[in-house]
Amino acid sequence: MQRSTDVRQHFDDYGHDEWERFENRLTGKIEYAIHRNFLLQHVRAGDSVLDLGCGPGRYAIDMMRAGASVTLGDISTVQLDFARRKIAEAGLEATAYHELDILDLSRFAAESFDLVVCIGGSLSYVHENYATALEQMARLVKPGGRLVVAAMSLYGLLPVFAAGDKANQLSTFDQHISRKKLAENSGYLITEPDSPVIYMPLFLTTNRYLREHIEGLGFKTLATASANPLTADGQKLERISTDPIAEQTLIDLEVSLSTRPELADSGEWVIVAAEKLA
Ligand SMILES: C[S@@+](CC[C@H](N)C(=O)[O-])C[C@H]1O[C@@H](n2cnc3c(N)ncnc32)[C@H](O)[C@@H]1O
Numbered sequence: 001m002q003r004s005t006d007v008r009q010h011f012d013d014y015g016h017d018e019w020e021r022f023e024n025r026l027t028g029k030i031e032y033a034i035h036r037n038f039l040l041q042h043v044r045a046g047d048s049v050l051d052l053g054c055g056p057g058r059y060a061i062d063m064m065r066a067g068a069s070v071t072l073g074d075i076s077t078v079q080l081d082f083a084r085r086k087i088a089e090a091g092l093e094a095t096a097y098h099e100l101d102i103l104d105l106s107r108f109a110a111e112s113f114d115l116v117v118c119i120g121g122s123l124s125y126v127h128e129n130y131a132t133a134l135e136q137m138a139r140l141v142k143p144g145g146r147l148v149v150a151a152m153s154l155y156g157l158l159p160v161f162a163a164g165d166k167a168n169q170l171s172t173f174d175q176h177i178s179r180k181k182l183a184e185n186s187g188y189l190i191t192e193p194d195s196p197v198i199y200m201p202l203f204l205t206t207n208r209y210l211r212e213h214i215e216g217l218g219f220k221t222l223a224t225a226s227a228n229p230l231t232a233d234g235q236k237l238e239r240i241s242t243d244p245i246a247e248q249t250l251i252d253l254e255v256s257l258s259t260r261p262e263l264a265d266s267g268e269w270v271i272v273a274a275e276k277l278a
Contacts, residue, residue: 035227048068052117053118054074057072068115071095111143121152125202143278146273147276153269161191224264228254
């Protein structure tokens with residue numbers, strides 16, 4: 001429970017940056033372009049959608065514009081308030097807003113949504129409870145309906161965490177990632193609880209682990225993607241950001257390559273879309 005309070009506080013404090021990071025930073029622009037492109041392929045006009053860990057509502061707005069009715073849920077009051085404002089500014093209306101923890105979705109009836117979405121980190125923030133969260137989400141999807149989830153990528157982020165002291169050194173590696181767990185190669189890993197760099201333990205996954213886990217809940221995989229497959233470590237992008245043509249070229253390349261199986265584990269995010277078996 002302590003952890004949930006920490007996450008709520010973090011995103012309350014993060015405030016509006018959660019909206020702006022998709023506009024101000026090239027990594028954010030790429031992340032948004034990939035997720036939006038992927039998500040919209042799995043939204044149908046008339047769908048009833050539950051957007052979990054919705055943040056300030058950017059994807060909810062995209063899904064509403066695609067003709068879906070969207071219910072939003074988030075642990076942060078501040079983020080939900082931003083979402084309310086942004087959705088009103090866009091001239092749209094959500095079905096409902098819920099302050100909730102993805103570990104307890106019991107307020108919703110079983111099989112009540114055509115699409116359940118959880119992208120942008122919530123699944124990684126619940127660390128070892130990721131399986132409970134996925135089980136709860138799976139319960140809410142109608143047979144034949146879809147689940148779109150993203151979690152932080154184990155191998156995409158390793159180079160970033162390996163340089164967790166920001167000086168590109170490995171001297172602090174063992175404080176963030178257990179080498180024993182890494183050697184076990186189990187397809188996922190929870191980061192170390194007392195890392196001074198990673199502010200809370202995170203669930204990191206491979207594409208295959210997340211996909212197979214969701215299939216084990218009675219789903220078939222429709223598609224997977226990675227974000228950002230070419231530039232998980234955004235530190236290198238400052239020069240590109242100053243050239244609009246280079247910037248757009250990179251965004252287009254990232255989107256077009258994001259579903260390549262060869263790059264499935266190379267981005268910061270693993271994204272899976274799956275359909276619930278009847
Ligand atoms: C990085 S933001 C992503 C927002 C949006 N989905 C996106 O991708 O841009 C993560 C959001 O998940 C929310 N969150 C984190 N842990 C959560 C939990 N256990 N239950 C519900 N929401 C959670 C945070 O408050 C935050 O708004």
